[in-house]
Amino acid sequence: MAEKAAMTLIGLKKTIGSKPIIKGLTFEIKRGEVFGFLGPNGAGKTTTIRMMVGLMDITEGDVLIEGKSIKDNFKEAVRHVGAIVENPEMYPFLSGWKNLQQYARMTEGVSQERIKEVVELVGLGNAIHEKAGRYSLGMRQRLGIAQALLHKPSILILDEPTNGLDPSGIREIRKYIRNLAEKENVAVIVSSHLLSEIELMCDRIGIIKKGELIAIEDVKTVEDHSALKDVHIEVHPLEMAKDYLQSEMDQTIAINKKELIVSAKREDIPQILKNLVNRGMDVYGVRILQSTLEDKFFDLIGENAIE
Numbered sequence: 001m002a003e004k005a006a007m008t009l010i011g012l013k014k015t016i017g018s019k020p021i022i023k024g025l026t027f028e029i030k031r032g033e034v035f036g037f038l039g040p041n042g043a044g045k046t047t048t049i050r051m052m053v054g055l056m057d058i059t060e061g062d063v064l065i066e067g068k069s070i071k072d073n074f075k076e077a078v079r080h081v082g083a084i085v086e087n088p089e090m091y092p093f094l095s096g097w098k099n100l101q102q103y104a105r106m107t108e109g110v111s112q113e114r115i116k117e118v119v120e121l122v123g124l125g126n127a128i129h130e131k132a133g134r135y136s137l138g139m140r141q142r143l144g145i146a147q148a149l150l151h152k153p154s155i156l157i158l159d160e161p162t163n164g165l166d167p168s169g170i171r172e173i174r175k176y177i178r179n180l181a182e183k184e185n186v187a188v189i190v191s192s193h194l195l196s197e198i199e200l201m202c203d204r205i206g207i208i209k210k211g212e213l214i215a216i217e218d219v220k221t222v223e224d225h226s227a228l229k230d231v232h233i234e235v236h237p238l239e240m241a242k243d244y245l246q247s248e249m250d251q252t253i254a255i256n257k258k259e260l261i262v263s264a265k266r267e268d269i270p271q272i273l274k275n276l277v278n279r280g281m282d283v284y285g286v287r288i289l290q291s292t293l294e295d296k297f298f299d300l301i302g303e304n305a306i307e
């Protein structure tokens, strides 16, 4: 999986007029990982991405791509980048295949073999021979990704790739993005203002708010079985269960409507339930509440997520 950094941001800043838009971003993205760049509208994702790909001047700091500074060594640096920042340009009256060939002609060293390979990677199959103008939004996105991959970049940057897609389109894009991070060992950066749309495709998510990076979260953190969790137990009689567990477990137990809320480790739950049942109490249900990445996201960016 993840290895050396494909892209490094060092104290990246952007000021427009006298307004600081990006206030010093420092982080790195490794090959083989899908990195989510998440933040509410106006947080500064597009501005950062435009600097990452050289579409906008950097006010201060730098972006290194495969170790090359985009400021000092622009040509060498952007050679490694494939990106879709605005809607991918394509000729609607040409097939997807012809579109790719057209593009390949303008790009150095792209073989016919490579075109076949990228079509395979994004799963366009036979649809590649249909006119691009008839493609669904999801298919257009995939053709755009194929195009961005032609020159074998080590970083692929997609600004809001799930925007406007329906749930099945999002599922498809997710599958192909994961697939190409693994098969092509590229670093993929996807931006979004909706956690739910990118959570399942990312290895890590960087959260940006008002031009600052406020957290980087591992998405696939292994569940910690020794951590205390709020266990909600629907049991009858409630008071009897409460008294029993309080004296037995020596801890405060809360009551929420018909449920007890016990703070316990996962491994202790079976014994707690057995004890209740053995003492003649009826257990109707058990739920474990754990804080999700979503809770964390809202905690971090605050209630006014959309500003």
Ligand SMILES: Nc1ncnc2c1ncn2[C@@H]1O[C@H](COP(=O)(O)OP(=O)(O)OP(=O)(O)O)[C@@H](O)[C@H]1O
Binding pocket: 016, 021, 039, 040, 041, 042, 043, 044, 045, 046, 047, 048, 193
């Ligand atoms: N040319 C500009 N002049 C002045 N302010 C700008 C300019 N471009 C962007 N901004 C401001 O910079 C901030 C960040 O914008 P940016 O488009 O990068 O955010 P974003 O996170 O990509 O949001 P969205 O999801 O809405 O695209 C916003 O407050 C925006 O108004």
